[in-house]
Amino acid sequence: MCVHILNAQVSIRAPCCKKKWFDCAECHAAVSNHELHRSTEMVFACKKCRKVFRKDLSEYEEADEFCPHCDNQYIIPAKTPMAGIGLEGDDPRLVRDDRQRDRRQEDRYR
Numbered sequence: 001m002c003v004h005i006l007n008a009q010v011s012i013r014a015p016c017c018k019k020k021w022f023d024c025a026e027c028h029a030a031v032s033n034h035e036l037h038r039s040t041e042m043v044f045a046c047k048k049c050r051k052v053f054r055k056d057l058s059e060y061e062e063a064d065e066f067c068p069h070c071d072n073q074y075i076i077p078a079k080t081p082m083a084g085i086g087l088e089g090d091d092p093r094l095v096r097d098d099r100q101r102d103r104r105q106e107d108r109y110r
């Protein structure tokens with residue numbers, strides 16, 4: 001499981017590591033001592049339908065954001081663990097909103 005992109009939709013086949021599969025470039029970096037080799041043609045595996053497809057990244061179009069087998073959109077804004085922390089930071093404000101609503105209800109009863 002990838003700890004960097006929580007909603008990863010595809011695995012990437014690293015051409016530099018005996019064609020091993022990785023969820024993202026950072027997963028590759030965690031077990032390697034070199035940069036992920038990015039060739040113009042990359043091989044991906046869709047996590048939804050588990051089928052493999054190739055993409056020529058030199059002529060990338062909007063339609064290429066979808067798995068050719070099941071139309072699952074695999075290029076999506078990454079959900080990272082950092083974003084999760086940001087959401088928790090918003091919680092105190094929500095609690096304050098509830099208290100304000102309670103006070104308004106008290107006014108009505110007076």
Ligand SMILES: [Zn+2]
Pocket residue numbers: 014015016017028032034035036037
């Ligand atoms: Zn590698």
Ligand SMILES: [Zn+2]
Pocket residue numbers: 002003004005023024025026027028
């Ligand atoms: Zn990762």
Ligand SMILES: [Zn+2]
Pocket residue numbers: 046047048049050051067068069070071072
């Ligand atoms: Zn698919």
